[in-house]
Amino acid sequence: MRKQSIIRVYILLALFFFLGLVFKRKRKENDLNVPAFDVSFGDEFGNGMGPREFSYDQLATATKNFTDEEKLGEGGFGAVYKGFMRDSNTNVAVKRSSSRSEQGIKEYASEVKIISQLRHKNLVKLIGWSHEKELLLAYEFMPSGSLDSHLFNGRSLLPSEIRYKIVHGLASALFYLHEEGDFCVLHRDIKASNIMLDSTFNAKLGDFGLARLVDHEKGSQTTTLAGTRGYIAPECHRTGKASKESDVYSFGIVALEIACGRRSIERRYDEDQASLVDWVWKAHGDQMLLVVVDKKLSTNFNVKEMECLLLVGLWCAHPSPNMRPSIRQAIQVLNFEASLPNLPNKMPTPSYDDIPNTSIIQTSELGSLSITIPR
Known part of the structure; x- marks a missing residue:
């Protein structure tokens, strides 16, 4: 008799356990429609x-x-x-x-x-x-696909003037996200595959799955590390803190990729060329900056624009966040409204000091910013 009671208890427990699993699964499915x-x-x-x-x-x-x-x-x-x-x-x-x-x-x-x-x-x-x-x-729908399909997968050869236009478009998008709205939007995953091109090769930034809204006064957010290897700012690995400066770093990497026609990290190259930033900075220090320009362009590019693009890319990808420009400053140089950055010949050692408050530009200080493409 006692044995039968124990069996009944086990049956009831098993039933409750089964019903609990069903309920939990049902609730998880319904989470998509809560x-x-x-x-x-x-x-x-x-x-x-x-x-x-x-x-x-x-x-x-x-x-x-x-x-x-x-x-x-x-x-x-x-x-x-x-x-x-x-x-x-x-x-x-x-x-x-x-x-x-x-x-x-x-x-x-x-x-x-x-x-x-x-x-x-x-x-x-x-x-x-x-x-x-x-x-x-x-x-x-973006008829011309993603930027990386053209730069790295041979979909088409992007002429130098189109490349400069794409950098301007991306800069314009980032300026809007950082400065022109009620909140600052940190994208946190700026990369070539997230930049789409329309039928006339205008750049459009997409994929906001990792994006975060922050107050303009704060300008940063402590969170888990997010982004894509090769585009993540070095300080993010240490602090997990996304900021306008880390978005600008990713923008700089993309600018260098556009100029050089190769990915930010390429293991197939020799050690001194595997890192795009290291390679371009060395060429800058050796006074041979234009040697890194995409070989597929041959000599068919505007030297002034290409030099500007490479130096702005290095400036934005500076190892120390407090030495990077705001996206507004980068745009002014790309428009030739400000002088080229004076960068050291050797890539500096990263410094992770707190970013000064002066680097956070208040929305009220900014008017609309026109972006013109030099001819």
């Missing part, structure tokens, strides 16, 4: 001016059920597919998240909330979103 998730987006999308909510079926139909034939690319976040929206007669790029983890949902929510508040010609426009069955984001 009302709070919608509330956190609601007002931003209710005015009809911003992105719209799509059903899963709408985006699946647009991409032919996410067929491989429509796949534009794939990264750590998941895959991107080309889609066609019949109701608006437009092409879109649909990002399909590969993760339903807490971190994946957090990045998805961050991207929707932040980019929906941004309006700038050099930012990829968010068309809509869906988290009905999967985490999906629909963006304006």
Whole structure:
């Protein structure tokens, strides 16, 4: 009799355990559709001016059920597919998240909330979103693809004037994010693959999954290390602190990649050329700066512009954050409205002193900044 009672207890415990697992799994699935998730987006999308909510079926139909034939690319976040929206007669790029983890949902929510508040010609426009069955984001379609596909994968040879135009566009986007809004937006993942190009090769910065909003007065945020190897500012490895200066560092790396036509880290090169920053800085110290220019350009480039681009790239990628320019200062040099930076011949040893408050420019101090491309 006692044995039967013990068996009943074990059966009940097993039943409760099973029901607990079912409930937990159900709750995790419902997290993709919790009302709070919608509330956190609601007002931003209710005015009809911003992105719209799509059903899963709408985006699946647009991409032919996410067929491989429509796949534009794939990264750590998941895959991107080309889609066609019949109701608006437009092409879109649909990002399909590969993760339903807490971190994946957090990045998805961050991207929707932040980019929906941004309006700038050099930012990829968010068309809509869906988290009905999967985490999906629909963006304006960029016919010329990503910058890295041209620089590193041979999609086309970008002429030097187009490269300079792309750097200006990226700088304009970063100035808007850092200085022109109610909050400073730290992108935290500026890199060639996150820079998209439209049909006339205008640059548009995308992928705001790692972006964070901070007060202009603070200008930085302590967090876990984020970004992509080769583009992360050296002080971030030590402090985990993202800042305007760390975004500027990533911008500098991209500027050097555009000028040199190679990635920031290339193991196939000799040790003295494996790091792009080290290699360019050595060429600068040897008074042979232009030797690093992309060989595919031959001599078909504007020497003045290319020298400016390389020096601004080094300045922005300075090892010490308090020696980097603001993005506004970088733009003034790129526009030839200010003199070229006076950089030491040898790359300095990093200094991680606190960034002075003077490096944080208040929004009220800035007017609109026009960006002209020298001919």
